[in-house]
Amino acid sequence: MAQHIQGTEDLFGGYMRAWQHMQDVARDLFGAYGFDMIETPAIEQVSTFVHGIGESTDVVRKEMFRVFSGALMERLLQSGSESSLKAKQRLALRPEGTAGVVRAAVENNLVPQGGAPVKVWYAEAMFRGERPQKGRLRQFHQVGVEWLGASDPASDAECIIMLMEFYRRVGFDPSKLTLRINSMGDANCRPAYRQKVRQFILDHKDEMCEDCLERAEINPLRSFDCKNDHCRQVMAGAPLVTDNLCDDCREHYAKVKQYLDEAGISYIEDPTLVRGLDYYMRTVFEVEVEGSGVGAIGGGGRYDGLMELEGGKPTPGLGFAVGFERMYLALQELGVDLAGQEPPCVYVACTPEERDEVFSATLALRQAGVRAEADYQGRSLKSQFKQADKHHACLCVVLGPDEVAAGKATLRDMSTHEQVQVPLSELVNQVCERVSQKH
Ligand code: AMP
Secondary structure, X not given: OOOOOOOOOOOOHHHHHHHHHHHHHHHHHHHHOOOEEOOOOOEEEHHHHHHHHOOOOHHHHHHOOEEOOHHHHHHHHHHOOHHHOOHHHOEEEOOOOHHHHHHHHHHOOOOOOOOOOEEEEEEEEEEOOOOOEOOEOOEEEEEEXXXXXXXXXXXHHHHHHHHHHHHHHHOOOHXXXXXXEEEOOOOOOHHHHHHHHHHHHHHOHHHOOHHHHHHHXXXXXXXXXXXXXXXXXXXXXXXXXXXXOOHHHHHHHXXXXXXXXXXXXXXXXXXXXXXXXXXXXEEEEEEEEOXXXXXXXXXXXXXXXXXXXXXXXXXXXXXXXXXXXXXXXXXXXOOOOOOOOOOOEEEEEEOHHHHHHHHHHHHHHHHOOOOEEEOOOOOOHHHHHHHHHHOOEEEEEEEOHHHHHOXXXXXXXXXXXOEEEEEHHHHHHHHHHHXXXXX
């Protein structure tokens, strides 16, 4: 039997309804903030992600799924090296949404000089070659937003406020959520700070793991996030970014906090919060669910240098992404049912002789917007009623020989079992009225 790949999931039934519900909440809420939907290709040139996410990140170095056509793969196996490939032949599945959106904005000139900012949101599958475990998949789904062209700290605060409102509308009790924020500085102050952290790691090199020693040279700030507990204990003594911000960054950060305070959003300032992707600067944030073992359910930040890295004009930008699967797990633990019920359905039951009448009645109901089911397996009336229950039908339409001869249909209320007869000419109206009364 064919099997799914470990770290991937099939989305159907209640799980699929939950994913769709999350997208509905996003569409309503993000729409009110002026965000339009975007979809970029699932495959991009490797360079798009390398520029955007950073050469030194785990995502780019270890977790990106590379894509080759069969013909290209053969050539590669023969030559034994990737160096013969042109840039446009070096492809990867997207591990996150921002780099592709920024590439699309540059290519389509979505943020013309002096033009209004562009605000987009997406709901897409992402792919990372991570070791599968609870809440960590190789194909997972994110809802995310990108806001390009805005530098005002009010936009940072609005993004965070919108994110927290998203969690509330999806079903989280805000008091169970922990929002951590930090400022990572900018091109002015971060290089000197990076240097200080590098020096700190080198001064403690006997106590740090191999990975951290490598990080000291390529991305020392990532050591704050080392999986090794001892490294993190040592890093607790490292210089903090918030003590090393330039005046502009300090002012920007103070304004963001002021707006969050005004909006009544509670947060924890965490000067060791460094997000996994290289492009972040100034504001960064992450959200966790208290007591749930699934890790962060979302995060984001500002990435003012990214448009330039992708070949565009200097343009500020910020955004966030939330992970569907982790949110679903966390909500389940909190006893929130996101799957909901199947939409209301009407079952049209018949005997074989009345097949033609049932065919046209079912069609007419569907055209009027009613979710209608019928039997296509020649079942007895009794088992059709059982099927109607399985479909959670609220109403059954019975078209038997007596009904058809009299030009009528029987409507059976599936919860009260009450039955009434209505003229066939009024069937659609009568069904619509009863369905809308039920919901
Ligand atoms: P990131 O792009 O790494 O900031 O991730 C944003 C959100 O996506 C995280 O907070 C998680 O909720 C989710 N996420 C990231 N990686 C995975 C993964 N491998 N499996 C499931 N969800 C993930």
